[in-house]
Amino acid sequence: MSAADLRKPAIVLIRPQLGENIGKAARAMLNFGLTEMRLVEPRDGWPNPSAGPAASGADIVLERATVYSSTAEAVADCAHVYATTVRKRGVTKPVLTPEEASREMASQPGRSAILFGPERSGLETEDVALARAILTVPINPEFGSLNLAQAVILCAYEWSKHEQLVQPTQEDLLPPAPxxxxxxxxxxxxxxxxxxxxxxxxxxxxxxxxxxxxxxxxxxxxxxxxxxxxxxxxxxxxxxxx
Amino acid sequence: MSAADLRKPAIVLIRPQLGENIGKAARAMLNFGLTEMRLVEPRDGWPNPSAGPAASGADIVLERATVYSSTAEAVADCAHVYATTVRKRGVTKPVLTPEEASREMASQPGRSAILFGPERSGLETEDVALARAILTVPINPEFGSLNLAQAVILCAYEWSKHEQLVQPTQEDLLPPAPxxxxxxxxxxxxxxxxxxxxxxxxxxxxxxxxxxxxxxxxxxxxxxxxxxxxxxxxxxxxxxxx
Structure with missing residues (x-):
C-alpha cells in the first residue's frame, strides 16, 4: 500500500444490511479517492451480488474490501478511530464535524478509520466505545435523514479537500499506538x-x-x-x- | 416567504427524468435545511407518484415544488445563478467549488439558484449560459460518478455551513481536572x-x-x-x- 493510501481513512461499515448500500458507499468513496472499505459482519455475507451494480463502476473498492468478525479487529491497526452518529447519546467524547475530523486526519500521523453503523439502527454503544471521537454531520434538527451512502460521501468529500494539503508531520510527534x-x-x-x-x-x-x-x-x-x-x-x- | 428562506438558494432541477431522483434530491435538500425546489420540464410531469416514497418524509419540499417551462423562467427572480457541471467545457465563466459558491451565496444580497441538469446528460450549454458561474465538485479524475441527489446533497451541505444549523455542542465535555x-x-x-x-x-x-x-x-x-x-x-x- 502506498504512502498516499496509508494517509486515507479506511471506511468501516459495521453490520451493513443491504448489499446495494455497500455498493453505493463504495461509489461514494471512490468519487473522492477513498479506496479502502472494511466490512464487519455484513448481514448477507460477502461478496454480495447486489453490491456490484449499485457501485456503478467502483468495483475496485468492492474487490479490495476486507471482512472482519468484530469492530475491534477491523480497526486494530488504526491510530485514529472516528464513530459517526447522528446524535450524541450521553457520550463524553469530543464531537467533531466532518470538516474538523478531516482536518485532524490530514494533519496527524497514523492510520485513520471512520465507523458507520447499520442502516437502520446506527452504531452500538460498544462500537462507539472504540472511538476516540464522535463524527457528527450537523443536520436539520427537524429532518435528519441521511442514508449510509450520503453519510459516507460527506465524509469522503470533506476528506478529499485536505488531500493536497497534507503537511509533512513533525517527526517527534508519534501517532497514537495502533x-x-x-x-x-x-x-x-x-x-x-x-x-x-x-x-x-x-x-x-x-x-x-x-x-x-x-x-x-x-x-x-x-x-x-x-x-x-x-x-x-x-x-x-x-x-x-x- | 421568510427572510431566512430568501437567503437560501433555490435548487433547480432541469428536465429531471426519474421521479425517484426528484424525491431523493428533496430528501438531500431538507437534511440541510433547503426547502425550495424548482422543476423545469420534468420528463414525466408533475406531481410524480414515484417522488414521494423516495423523499423519505421530505414531503414538504415536494409539495411546495414549482414547475417551469424554461430555465430562464425558473431563475427569473434570482440574482445569482450557479450551474453545476462535472467538468468544465470550455466555458469562460468563473469555476467555483461548492465551498466557494456557498461562501458567495451567504455573503451577497439577492436570491441564489443552483442548476442541476438531467441525470444522464447534465446541463445543456443553453442552461449553463444563464449562470454567472460554474459550480464544480472537485472529484476523483479517474472516477467521477456523482448522481443527482449526491450532487445536491454536497451543495446543500456546504451551504448549511453558513447557516446556524445545530452545530454539535460539547457542553457535556468536562474540562480537565484541576x-x-x-x-x-x-x-x-x-x-x-x-x-x-x-x-x-x-x-x-x-x-x-x-x-x-x-x-x-x-x-x-x-x-x-x-x-x-x-x-x-x-x-x-x-x-x-x-
Missing part, C-alpha cells in the same frame, strides 16, 4: 482488576468496562507511552522488594 | 509503585517519575475520569476476593 496495543494494555489491566472484584456487581460489568475503556482511549497514547504503562502494570503485579 | 486532583492520582500511583522497585535504580528515579507524569498528564482527564482511576488504583491495592 488499537491492538491499546487493547493489550486494557486487557492487562482488566486481568488484574477482575480478581479484585472491580467489575462487581456482575450486572454493571459491561458498563464499568466501557467507562474504563473510555478513560484509557481518550489520551491517544503512542506506543512508547503504552509500553511505559505496561511496565507500570507489570511492576504493580510484582511482589514488593524486601 | 492539577491537584491529577497530582493526587499520580501520588497514589507512585506510592504503590515505589515499594515494587519501579523507580530503581535511584539515579533514574527523577527521569522515571517525569516520564510517568508526562504520560498521565497528556490525556487531560476530567475529574470524573480521575475519580474512576483512583477507584482502579484502590481496587488494585485490595486483596483478591475469595
Amino acid at each position: 488499537q491492538e496495543e491499546l487493547d493489550g494494555l486494557i486487557s492487562h489491566l482488566e486481568g488484574m482488576l477482575d480478581p479484585k472484584g472491580y467489575y462487581l456487581p456482575e450486572t454493571r460489568r459491561e458498563a464499568t468496562r466501557r467507562t474504563l475503556r473510555g478513560v484509557l482511549t481518550k489520551p491517544g497514547w503512542n506506543h512508547l507511552e503504552v509500553r511505559t504503562l505496561r511496565g507500570v502494570l507489570s511492576a504493580l503485579e510484582r511482589e514488593p522488594r524486601k | 492539577q491537584e486532583e491529577l497530582d493526587g492520582l499520580i501520588s497514589h500511583l507512585e506510592g504503590m509503585l515505589d515499594p515494587k522497585g519501579y523507580y530503581l535504580p535511584e539515579t533514574r528515579r527523577e527521569a522515571t517519575r517525569r516520564t510517568l507524569r508526562g504520560v498521565l498528564t497528556k490525556p487531560g482527564w476530567n475529574h470524573l475520569e480521575v475519580r474512576t482511576l483512583r477507584g482502579v488504583l484502590s481496587a488494585l491495592e485490595r486483596e483478591p476476593r475469595k
Whole structure:
C-alpha cells in the first residue's frame, strides 16, 4: 500500500444490511479517492451480488474490501478511530464535524478509520466505545435523514479537500499506538482488576468496562507511552522488594 | 416567504427524468435545511407518484415544488445563478467549488439558484449560459460518478455551513481536572509503585517519575475520569476476593 493510501481513512461499515448500500458507499468513496472499505459482519455475507451494480463502476473498492468478525479487529491497526452518529447519546467524547475530523486526519500521523453503523439502527454503544471521537454531520434538527451512502460521501468529500494539503508531520510527534496495543494494555489491566472484584456487581460489568475503556482511549497514547504503562502494570503485579 | 428562506438558494432541477431522483434530491435538500425546489420540464410531469416514497418524509419540499417551462423562467427572480457541471467545457465563466459558491451565496444580497441538469446528460450549454458561474465538485479524475441527489446533497451541505444549523455542542465535555486532583492520582500511583522497585535504580528515579507524569498528564482527564482511576488504583491495592 502506498504512502498516499496509508494517509486515507479506511471506511468501516459495521453490520451493513443491504448489499446495494455497500455498493453505493463504495461509489461514494471512490468519487473522492477513498479506496479502502472494511466490512464487519455484513448481514448477507460477502461478496454480495447486489453490491456490484449499485457501485456503478467502483468495483475496485468492492474487490479490495476486507471482512472482519468484530469492530475491534477491523480497526486494530488504526491510530485514529472516528464513530459517526447522528446524535450524541450521553457520550463524553469530543464531537467533531466532518470538516474538523478531516482536518485532524490530514494533519496527524497514523492510520485513520471512520465507523458507520447499520442502516437502520446506527452504531452500538460498544462500537462507539472504540472511538476516540464522535463524527457528527450537523443536520436539520427537524429532518435528519441521511442514508449510509450520503453519510459516507460527506465524509469522503470533506476528506478529499485536505488531500493536497497534507503537511509533512513533525517527526517527534508519534501517532497514537495502533488499537491492538491499546487493547493489550486494557486487557492487562482488566486481568488484574477482575480478581479484585472491580467489575462487581456482575450486572454493571459491561458498563464499568466501557467507562474504563473510555478513560484509557481518550489520551491517544503512542506506543512508547503504552509500553511505559505496561511496565507500570507489570511492576504493580510484582511482589514488593524486601 | 421568510427572510431566512430568501437567503437560501433555490435548487433547480432541469428536465429531471426519474421521479425517484426528484424525491431523493428533496430528501438531500431538507437534511440541510433547503426547502425550495424548482422543476423545469420534468420528463414525466408533475406531481410524480414515484417522488414521494423516495423523499423519505421530505414531503414538504415536494409539495411546495414549482414547475417551469424554461430555465430562464425558473431563475427569473434570482440574482445569482450557479450551474453545476462535472467538468468544465470550455466555458469562460468563473469555476467555483461548492465551498466557494456557498461562501458567495451567504455573503451577497439577492436570491441564489443552483442548476442541476438531467441525470444522464447534465446541463445543456443553453442552461449553463444563464449562470454567472460554474459550480464544480472537485472529484476523483479517474472516477467521477456523482448522481443527482449526491450532487445536491454536497451543495446543500456546504451551504448549511453558513447557516446556524445545530452545530454539535460539547457542553457535556468536562474540562480537565484541576492539577491537584491529577497530582493526587499520580501520588497514589507512585506510592504503590515505589515499594515494587519501579523507580530503581535511584539515579533514574527523577527521569522515571517525569516520564510517568508526562504520560498521565497528556490525556487531560476530567475529574470524573480521575475519580474512576483512583477507584482502579484502590481496587488494585485490595486483596483478591475469595
